[in-house]
Amino acid sequence: MTQPQSWEARADEYSLYGFTDLPSVQKRGAVVLTHGEGPYVVDVNGRRYLDANSGLWNMVAGFDHKGLAEAAKAQYDRFPGYHAFFGRMSDQTVMLSEKLVEVSPFARGKVFYTNSGSEANDTMVKMLWFLHASEGKPQRRKILTRWNAYHGVTAVSASMTGKPYNEVFGLPLPGFIHLTCPHFWRYGEAGETEEQFTARLARELEEVIQREGADTIAGFFAEPVQGAGGVIPPSAGYFQAVLPILKKYDIPMIADEVITGFGRTGHTWGNQTYDFVPDAIISSKNLTAGLFPMGAVILGPELADRVQAAVEKIEEFPHGFTASGHPVGCAIALKAIDVVMNEGLAQNVVDLAPRFEAGLKRLAQNPNIGEYRGVGFMWALEAVRDKASKTPFEGHLSVSERIANTCTDLGLICRPLGQSIVLCPPFILTEAQMDEMFDKLEQALTRVFAEVA
Numbered sequence: 481m482t483q484p485q486s487w488e489a490r491a492d493e494y495s496l497y498g499f500t501d502l503p504s505v506q507k508r509g510a511v512v513l514t515h516g517e518g519p520y521v522v523d524v525n526g527r528r529y530l531d532a533n534s535g536l537w538n539m540v541a542g543f544d545h546k547g548l549a550e551a552a553k554a555q556y557d558r559f560p561g562y563h564a565f566f567g568r569m570s571d572q573t574v575m576l577s578e579k580l581v582e583v584s585p586f587a588r589g590k591v592f593y594t595n596s597g598s599e600a601n602d603t604m605v606k607m608l609w610f611l612h613a614s615e616g617k618p619q620r621r622k623i624l625t626r627w628n629a630y631h632g633v634t635a636v637s638a639s640m641t642g643k644p645y646n647e648v649f650g651l652p653l654p655g656f657i658h659l660t661c662p663h664f665w666r667y668g669e670a671g672e673t674e675e676q677f678t679a680r681l682a683r684e685l686e687e688v689i690q691r692e693g694a695d696t697i698a699g700f701f702a703e704p705v706q707g708a709g710g711v712i713p714p715s716a717g718y719f720q721a722v723l724p725i726l727k728k729y730d731i732p733m734i735a736d737e738v739i740t741g742f743g744r745t746g747h748t749w750g751n752q753t754y755d756f757v758p759d760a761i762i763s764s765k766n767l768t769a770g771l772f773p774m775g776a777v778i779l780g781p782e783l784a785d786r787v788q789a790a791v792e793k794i795e796e797f798p799h800g801f802t803a804s805g806h807p808v809g810c811a812i813a814l815k816a817i818d819v820v821m822n823e824g825l826a827q828n829v830v831d832l833a834p835r836f837e838a839g840l841k842r843l844a845q846n847p848n849i850g851e852y853r854g855v856g857f858m859w860a861l862e863a864v865r866d867k868a869s870k871t872p873f874e875g876h877l878s879v880s881e882r883i884a885n886t887c888t889d890l891g892l893i894c895r896p897l898g899q900s901i902v903l904c905p906p907f908i909l910t911e912a913q914m915d916e917m918f919d920k921l922e923q924a925l926t927r928v929f930a931e932v933a
């Protein structure tokens with residue numbers, strides 16, 4: 481379908497697609513975009529799409545926010561780039577660290593910058609290895625995460641990610657242990673209540689710690705809501721059950737808030753939505769509202785003190801990226817935090833979340849929707865062949881890809897994830913735009929379920 485020299489053909493010829501369903505893109509061609517307007521993006525042919533995925537969860541202020549672009553331009557004029565090595569850093573970096581600790585759940589803390597979420601998780605693992613070794617426990621190296629977790633793509637963060645596709649890379653590396661995903665609807669056993677399921681997962685955690693030996697474990701990482709695993713909120717009481725066990729064995733708890741940070745779940749942090757305080761927070765994606773590649777490790781008071789003591793012992797933390805704490809990234813992040821928290825974006829998530837849920841609840845009456853789940857502005861619908869038995873559609877039918885492709889044809893971008901369709905629109909979405917999202921999605925569901933019936 482692509483014409484020679486078309487944008488689609490040129491994309492195909494010279495670009496290697498990441499995380500892309502190749503049969504779909506070969507049949508349909510890439511969507512090549514030129515710009516955006518609010519929550520919409522526009523392609524080279526002038527077609528508009530409502531991007532119900534906020535780009536990749538991150539463009540929370542939409543695609544043409546004037547204030548953010550101005551903050552970036554002003555900083556490019558003032559001081560367009562610098563590092564944070566050798567005791568030097570930009571004033572913007574100083575201010576952003578203060579701001580991140582201020583808006584964190586921590587009374588005090590320390591921040592370290594990276595260029596991405598993957599690197600922030602990777603950095604946190606290295607910090608834990610460094611810390612434990614410095615405290616005389618170099619054998620504390622194993623990392624606990626959960627199945628369906630997504631923590632990134634570097635060799636370490638991909639090892640933390642709990643997805644089967646990493647087998648093609650020979651990952652995970654040894655010492656990365658995956659616990660049961662806290663998705664009650666899918667992994668609860670017959671006759672088990674949600675409370676019993678949570679208790680079973682807590683027992684599993686303690687058994688794994690005892691089996692492996694607490695003094696071999698460096699840390700436990702969890703997304704408050706698993707994002708790329710298919711928008712999976714924790715089962716009831718999950719973090720309240722897990723945290724005391726981690727505490728008992730002195731295992732640091734790291735909240736990967738790359739998606740859930742800055743308002744996505746209806747509070748500033750997902751840990752507030754689920755009422756727990758982690759030992760450190762990983763931030764990225766919406767940290768800069770998607771305008772700059774940036775990640776941050778935010779250490780709470782105890783880890784900040786312990787890491788600082790470890791650094792003082794050898795007089796250096798031998799780690800950092802060339803663009804860590806980039807002044808333009810920091811200036812944008814400072815503005816993004818202000819925009820999200822003070823221009824009504826976070827409030828809009830809170831205000832429209834009930835309408836969001838009501839729309840999904842209605843769509844979930846469809847006999848081929850097994851479950852709707854989520855919180856705030858991150859939700860998923862899971863398609864099933866049979867609702868009562870939760871039997872999925874046959875894999876070769878690629879049902880979720882077909883739904884997403886049909887949505888694209890209708891001018892709506894949403895994401896297929898396993899058998900689910902993920903919706904995580906920008907925080908600026910209006911009620912009318914939300915209705916447009918649901919209308920288009922409903923048309924796509926009706927069309928595709930009729931095709932595969």
Ligand SMILES: *Cc1c(COP(=O)(O)O)cnc(C)c1O
Nearest residue numbers: 596597598630631632707738739
């Ligand atoms: C996207 C994501 C990452 C990885 O971030 P990148 O910037 O893509 O490296 C890590 N953790 C979570 C929870 C994410 O959603």
